[in-house]
Amino acid sequence: MEQVLFLITIFLALYSGRCSDVYSRNDFPEGFVFGSALSAFQWEGAVDEDGKMPSIWDTFVHSNAGPTRDIACDGYHRYKEDVRLMYDMGLDAFRLSISWSRLVPSGRGPVNPKGLRFYKNLINEFRRHGIEPHVTLYHNDLPQALEDEYGGWIDRKIIDDFTAFADVCFREFGKEVKFWSTINEPNMLAMGGYDWGFVPPVHCSPPFGMVNCSRGNSSTEPYIALHNMLLAHASTMRLYKQKYKDKQNGSLGITCFAYWMVPLTSSEENKIATQRAKDFYLGWVLHPLVFGDYPDVMKRIVGKRLPSFSKEESDLVKDSFDFLGVIHYTTMYIAHLSHSHHEDYVSDMSVLMSPFGNSTLVKFDVLPWGLEGVLEYIKHNYGNPPVYILENGRPTNHHSSLNDMGRVEYLHAYIAAVLKSVRNGSETRGYFQWSFMDLYEFVNYNYTYGLYHVDFSDPERQRSPKTSAFWYSAFLKGSNVSLQEPKNLPLSFSPGFASQ
Numbered sequence: 280m281e282q283v284l285f286l287i288t289i290f291l292a293l294y295s296g297r298c299s300d301v302y303s304r305n306d307f308p309e310g311f312v313f314g315s316a317l318s319a320f321q322w323e324g325a326v327d328e329d330g331k332m333p334s335i336w337d338t339f340v341h342s343n344a345g346p347t348r349d350i351a352c353d354g355y356h357r358y359k360e361d362v363r364l365m366y367d368m369g370l371d372a373f374r375l376s377i378s379w380s381r382l383v384p385s386g387r388g389p390v391n392p393k394g395l396r397f398y399k400n401l402i403n404e405f406r407r408h409g410i411e412p413h414v415t416l417y418h419n420d421l422p423q424a425l426e427d428e429y430g431g432w433i434d435r436k437i438i439d440d441f442t443a444f445a446d447v448c449f450r451e452f453g454k455e456v457k458f459w460s461t462i463n464e465p466n467m468l469a470m471g472g473y474d475w476g477f478v479p480p481v482h483c484s485p486p487f488g489m490v491n492c493s494r495g496n497s498s499t500e501p502y503i504a505l506h507n508m509l510l511a512h513a514s515t516m517r518l519y520k521q522k523y524k525d526k527q528n529g530s531l532g533i534t535c536f537a538y539w540m541v542p543l544t545s546s547e548e549n550k551i552a553t554q555r556a557k558d559f560y561l562g563w564v565l566h567p568l569v570f571g572d573y574p575d576v577m578k579r580i581v582g583k584r585l586p587s588f589s590k591e592e593s594d595l596v597k598d599s600f601d602f603l604g605v606i607h608y609t610t611m612y613i614a615h616l617s618h619s620h621h622e623d624y625v626s627d628m629s630v631l632m633s634p635f636g637n638s639t640l641v642k643f644d645v646l647p648w649g650l651e652g653v654l655e656y657i658k659h660n661y662g663n664p665p666v667y668i669l670e671n672g673r674p675t676n677h678h679s680s681l682n683d684m685g686r687v688e689y690l691h692a693y694i695a696a697v698l699k700s701v702r703n704g705s706e707t708r709g710y711f712q713w714s715f716m717d718l719y720e721f722v723n724y725n726y727t728y729g730l731y732h733v734d735f736s737d738p739e740r741q742r743s744p745k746t747s748a749f750w751y752s753a754f755l756k757g758s759n760v761s762l763q764e765p766k767n768l769p770l771s772f773s774p775g776f777a778s779q
């Protein structure tokens with residue numbers, strides 16, 4: 280095994296950042312965790328090895344132009360090396376996901392012993408290195424078998440199948456895993472997969488789709504899919520409480536994709552539109568979890584197309600989380616659209632969203648107050664629940680320089696924003712940077728977020744640390760970090776290689 284020994288010099292003096300304060304991790308409350316993240320589909324590869332069956336993403340990338348993830352980062356074979364890099368970096372915690380169709384290949388029924396062994400080994404590897412695993416049960420990769428059988432998330436059968444899959448995970452891994460998230464970004468999955476149709480299962484209906492969909496209904500399915508995700512989540516929470524929580528002493532949450540949103544102008548119309556957009560994006564998920572029902576504005580606008588909760592379901596969904604996983608990248612301008620002729624998720628909102636500043640969406644300007652806005656909004660409107668920021672990061676091109684100062688600037692500013700929010704009373708308890716290494720992203724595979732560069736043309740998939748990896752590691756190990764006062768960063772820094 281090749282050991283990468285880094286001994287580097289960070290010349291931050293070359294860079295004139297615009298973000299302010301010097302801080303260190305010691306400024307955060309005790310117990311606050313810092314981590315990084317990956318997802319199974321993007322990292323593991325080994326797409327049809329050892330009994331794994333296809334997920335809807337495997338099917339999707341095989342039927343489209345663009346890279347497959349058949350090998351991806353080859354994490355399935357290189358996990359020990361990667362956990363070692365995470366340990367060397369100094370991560371407290373790590374967010375990973377379990378591939379449903381590797382563990383339970385047909386979606387329900389027999390467990391794949393080799394899949395089981397892989398996840399046991401992987402979780403054990405994290406534990407051996409003192410890294411707390413935060414496991415996401417569903418990160419976009421539905422077993423194709425369930426999509427074929429009954430249409431996946433749009434059928435209520437998914438609720439029992441998801442709960443049964445979660446049962447296997449709690450039973451097999453719950454002794455070692457204390458932090459579970461059920462579903463990754465239900466709001467984006469519902470919109471991308473069932474309204475615009477640009478991600479699997481590619482459902483949409485004319486004239487709404489961004490692609491030509493062969494099936495779906497953009498007026499109704501986004502709402503149905505999300506409703507079933509909430510019920511599957513809540514059913515899983517009930518199971519966890521009944522069978523595992525006391526014994527295993529763990530906690531369970533769900534994630535929500537959270538743009539921050541500000542009115543394009545100060546007109547009353549745009550302010551109202553901004554609140555409406557917050558209700559349609561965040562409230563869609565958070566309102567039922569906290570209050571047991573969808574926001575009034577959604578019920579009014581969407582009408583009968585919005586599924587309703589029975590009393591029993593409402594009770595089940597309400598308070599069905601120990602923490603919220605917040606996924607935040609950037610901030611949007613919101614403007615009111617005077618009328619829309621059609622009914623679908625996006626036009627129901629009748630808002631125009633555009634990226635803040637002059638950047639395109641993918642450049643992600645450094646707008647740390649956006650993350651503060653999200654955390655303050657959750658604190659103020661949803662009873663200040665415990666929050667873990669489960670994704671935050673800045674993209675670059677696959678082949679851009681290892682000297683990714685733009686990413687350092689972003690992380691420095693956003694972690695400072697978390698600190699401000701925590702100091703102002705937010706119950707945020709952890710921060711997970713996305714992503715530990717370069718991945719092919721789900722939507723735009725040209726962009727990567729990695730702290731480590733991965734050479735996808737190399738059969739060995741060599742990993743090389745970027746400047747952001749050194750910066751984050753220095754921060755994790757207790758250095759005062761700053762962009763304006765480079766003297767506070769260690770000029771020469773060598774991650775420890777303490778043996779186990």
Ligand SMILES: *[C@@H]1O[C@H](CO)[C@@H](O)[C@H](O)[C@H]1NC(C)=O
Nearest residue numbers: 477485487488489490491492
């Ligand atoms: C959908 O299909 C039509 C007819 O084949 C084609 O002209 C159009 O470009 C397609 N649209 C998209 C978004 O792929």
Ligand SMILES: *[C@@H]1O[C@H](CO)[C@@H](O)[C@H](O)[C@H]1NC(C)=O
Nearest residue numbers: 484485495496497498499584
């Ligand atoms: C979508 O479902 C609604 C409600 O059932 C129905 O009125 C509409 O015709 C459907 N649209 C399509 C494209 O099937």
Ligand SMILES: *[C@@H]1O[C@H](CO)[C@@H](O)[C@H](O)[C@H]1NC(C)=O
Nearest residue numbers: 310457525526527528529530
């Ligand atoms: C349960 O977990 C909490 C922290 O999550 C810890 O403080 C407590 O000691 C644990 N209790 C047991 C019985 O392990």
Ligand SMILES: *[C@@H]1O[C@H](CO)[C@@H](O)[C@H](O)[C@H]1NC(C)=O
Nearest residue numbers: 651652655658659700703704
């Ligand atoms: C800080 O918290 C207080 C009380 O919750 C709130 O009124 C105020 O707006 C918050 N400040 C910021 C900058 O978010």
Ligand SMILES: *[C@@H]1O[C@H](CO)[C@@H](O)[C@H](O)[C@H]1NC(C)=O
Nearest residue numbers: 345641721722723724725726
């Ligand atoms: C990725 O880059 C290629 C080559 O520049 C371009 O053709 C393609 O449209 C880009 N894909 C996306 C999703 O932006």
Ligand SMILES: *[C@@H]1O[C@H](CO)[C@@H](O)[C@H](O)[C@H]1NC(C)=O
Nearest residue numbers: 301302303757758759760767
């Ligand atoms: C970080 O800065 C604070 C305040 O200036 C100082 O007390 C502390 O010793 C510094 N810590 C390190 C590790 O340099």
